[in-house]
Amino acid sequence: MSSLNRHQLRELYRHLLLTRGLEERLERLWHDGRVSAPPIRSLGQEATGVGGAFALREGDWVAPSSRELGAVLVRGLAPREVLVRHLSMSGSPVGSSDQADRFTAPALGVLGPTGPLGTQLCVMNGVALGFRLRAEPRVCLAYLGDGASRTGAAHEGLNFAAVQGLPVLVLLVHNGWASGTRSDRQAAVTDWLDVAGAYGLPAESVDGNDVLQVYDSALRGVQRARRGEGPSLIVAETYRMQAHADDTGAQHDAEALEAWARRDPITGFESYLVETGFESRPSLAVLREGVRRELDLAVEEALGSVGTGLEKPAVPAVPGESEPTPWTRRPMVYPDLQTHESG
Amino acid sequence: MSSLNRHQLRELYRHLLLTRGLEERLERLWHDGRVSAPPIRSLGQEATGVGGAFALREGDWVAPSSRELGAVLVRGLAPREVLVRHLSMSGSPVGSSDQADRFTAPALGVLGPTGPLGTQLCVMNGVALGFRLRAEPRVCLAYLGDGASRTGAAHEGLNFAAVQGLPVLVLLVHNGWASGTRSDRQAAVTDWLDVAGAYGLPAESVDGNDVLQVYDSALRGVQRARRGEGPSLIVAETYRMQAHADDTGAQHDAEALEAWARRDPITGFESYLVETGFESRPSLAVLREGVRRELDLAVEEALGSVGTGLEKPAVPAVPGESEPTPWTRRPMVYPDLQTHESG
Amino acid sequence: MAGSTGQGEAMQAAPDGAQPERAGLRQTTYLEAIREAMWEEMKTDPTVFIMGEDIGTYGGAFKITEGFLEEFGPDRVIDTPISEAAIVGAAIGAAHMGFKPIAEMQFIDFIAPAFDMIVNFAAKVRYRTGVGAPLVIRGPCGGGAHAGPFHSQNVESYFANVAGLKMVAPATARDAKGLLRAAIRDPDPVLFFEHKYLYRRIKEALPTDEEIVVPLGVARTHRPGSDLTVVTYGAMLYKAEEAARTISDEDGCELEILDLRTLRPLDTPSIVDSVRRTGRVLIVHEAPRFGGFAGEIAAQICEEAFEWLDAPIRRVTALDTPIPYSPPLEEHYLPQTDDIVSAARWLLAY
């Protein structure tokens, strides 16, 4: 039984719903040709993104991969802002230069990935170094895909955190797949917990589809880090229920899909809430309806708020840009140009 | 008690002596200003380089770091050739372009490192892939420094070997140091064997100063790989008895130096040979004298055989080179120029 | 693996080489050409094999290697972990053993984590040791697919200064096929940049009864002309073509378009020959301008054809920023036909 109160449990539930619902809407917008790429969905893994980030507090940072929209929402990014970003027009909270599914929002403590996997963890170590240099009891949570953990950068990042004893919690998401390849072709380990041993990191495994287990475990890691006891690792066992980046089923494994569908994190959490008496079936329906409305409104607002983009491109400040010349493109205006590269 | 016969034991001993003696001579040549960089010495670790490579047979490959001269000698590179290389003049067996301490000799199955650490293991995987594609029962041995194991490339290499089940044996040399930094600042592990677990690799630890232990363990790994049972890892516990690349003592740790000096691999092996009756003290002295003469001759020959270098630079075949023009440097002549880059 | 990249969009026939279907000819997309080159080489040469992420069971992010696993088996179609350095490293080692590995980067942007392996191991190994490394590293480059700053880059200038590497950037299906074949057979490392915007947009009638091999290091005159030389490569070829047509129609001047095809080694004689004839030159590439590959070309022209130049050498390139995600911004960032037209007019009027 969790230590969370009714309000907190409700928030967890709401964020699971928001995550799934927002991704569904993004998918629909993609089908309608309104956004240019399908969302990287977390279908079936929502508990991992939501539960992990829920263990953080203000001032902490999280580094979600593209598949942890839930963590970004928990940190407070509004669904409307996510939508605007995917619609990739001006008015986006973080400019229109970045890929739509890579959120960086310093005010919310969110550090997004680049394209090449694994590097984000190394950068999170630096954020954690910053906390230590300032002697602030703040903590970093970094998500790491099972596939991404095979990159050199991830290795260097895990090791650096361990040697430096940084306030970092790594949540390794073992979801069975890395794009079109099974996780067991990514590594020859039978238990992904063994990864932690190579760095001398304390670690534990959790059912990644049980949002409370993820939360509780993350909280232990976060508290440990906050107490100055250094980094640790969680392996969340979960399953990617769609293909990498579109809504065809996960490849080649109808059986696994069926088994994991029975362990859906939202349905499971609903049963928990009802069985423990925190919520009733009708109160859950009301919550679902509320989230549905919230998302409908967000979509409406987002579609209304964005222009065609070119009138005033929301390009963030840049450190240098070609001086326009007659034979190159028309100039782009950057708000606070720092230096010039002439040419 | 080892399975090796008297002749083989003698060869092991001779190679330990050759390694140490040749490095001493290189050091002297450096002091005399005859070679431009001090050798990366394996003082105190000779058993690791020699014992590991001794477990290979013809057709196998080894990837020594710069600190495993012993492995290169075991593979059959003549001391004279090593010397010529360090004298970096024409006549060097592998050209004068490469750094003196990075040996690549395909005929002997030796793959040298580049500068940036860790990558050699990835390349060895490819050699092993080649063996598999040809269905040949050949095996690769890759040395890996404890410091080098912290690079991203080493991680990717270990993991790739494991997932592909390649005929590769990795010998991780835990020698207490990586340049001027202690190994315990490289990784937070207490037992370096734990590294293997992260890749699902079978592994064992050996006393890296006991040449027979190293040999026996390497033989097990090599045989395993040859039987098609895939890669494994050995952690050799040893100690670097000099600074990284010159003959000042290892930094900051007189105590450790003293303790490890008592475990010198050559003295230890001598005692073993005498105690087991394979050799007598006088027979060892004869062997030592033989090696001394061999090395003296090699130095003499090497110094005599090399010119000043510029007359006929021993540059290997290159795939492309600037066409000389009046305003660039005088042309270099490459024996089998394949294509041109004009300019 | 941005799911939308260039799939299912309208095809444009390649400006030249597009012919009606006839016996011995088959309409072949740029993507199919790449696929066929690999397939045919693997069929005829047992030392050729491929490695990469999702190329086996999944058939590749762009489905280029669909069916390869079934045909050639898991020893020659190797699904790898997400480890670009390990992939390239394994290619080098296998190449040392006499194989001709092809390493796929899922997007060419992901060549960056293998940079050290390429620049310090692959490129230098023959010089250092005399051991060759006949490998190909290939992958989709380029913008226009709304794939943002990490799935759209052009990486040629990262490697331009590295002796020991060859670099290829085909613009047509024929060249994609013929150059890839030559790259696979080449005794040294070749970086092969496929433009993802062209994968399914370019379709040409290619002979089925002829082995197409296009030698590395030789440029192709895509369009003859006497008034101005446009030196380009990759997807920009088609914008240059459009610009040439506009200039021909509206200004009555003829642009000669040189498609470099191979960037390193560069076919300097062909460039110089054209520039000496036209006296004016415009270099067009999709990468940002500063430090881009056009610099090398300009420097060589200036060295070899200075006396023949009637106007400054001009460059039309992308802006000096990362490539933005937003489609209108991306369009704004990339060089467009209009830019080529106005630069050409500027030069012609000079």
Next chain:
Amino acid sequence: MAGSTGQGEAMQAAPDGAQPERAGLRQTTYLEAIREAMWEEMKTDPTVFIMGEDIGTYGGAFKITEGFLEEFGPDRVIDTPISEAAIVGAAIGAAHMGFKPIAEMQFIDFIAPAFDMIVNFAAKVRYRTGVGAPLVIRGPCGGGAHAGPFHSQNVESYFANVAGLKMVAPATARDAKGLLRAAIRDPDPVLFFEHKYLYRRIKEALPTDEEIVVPLGVARTHRPGSDLTVVTYGAMLYKAEEAARTISDEDGCELEILDLRTLRPLDTPSIVDSVRRTGRVLIVHEAPRFGGFAGEIAAQICEEAFEWLDAPIRRVTALDTPIPYSPPLEEHYLPQTDDIVSAARWLLAY
């Protein structure tokens, strides 16, 4: 950490700026200048800290950071594992938190494993997200120290086409100090290339009572002249100087030498101004020629000063191979004073 690199060899005073010791002036080597810039910035700005391999207890492979650990403690002088990507990544993250980290690459060649981190994370983060990354990546570059193909490279062209990066290559002790200060204070990522050949060979009298800050992006006229402009940077400055003296003595012509100091952003106006005055230009750099940084400079000159050019733009560079280990081969490979002299004469006679 090739033990021999440039240690204990004869010093040459910097051609200009070398003055006798007087009150308020101290003879300072190029290496000491770098050390002092870091020391003084760390003293005055608590957000500056350093990371790298062997920089703490050991004091650095070249002993640049000797005593730093004792003075600033292990939180601000961080000995790292052999993990260049992790080092640069940590610098980016700390920079996001308002710190100004300095990441040392033990040799600049080892920047290659951090390539992705630099090009895709550090360089792009401000454009993508608006979050700055005020970090410096510094390390010894360059040849002449008999250190072979992996401890002698010049890496500027790997990064030349990457928007979002600044690149600095000081040639004098004064500039090493002043530019490093400016780099540390800069709000964006700066790559700082120290030439190892100059570490202990260059010594200048620097003021002790003045804070030397040299702004990024501004070239320096090292030697005025009216007959030919030599554009160069790094250690080649001294060979250009020697050549200029020879030409002045033997040919009676005066070479103007422009020391770029910053490569990106490039001080195009200064280059153009000089070339417009002299009408002839020679670009000299130590990296190989093909795809080298000289290409960008040549292209810009051609764009901006075409009408003023009386001769082709020429380049003197290293050969298009990796840098060899053998000392005579290395000398053969590197551009030498003689090469500059004959190229200059060729241009002057043109």
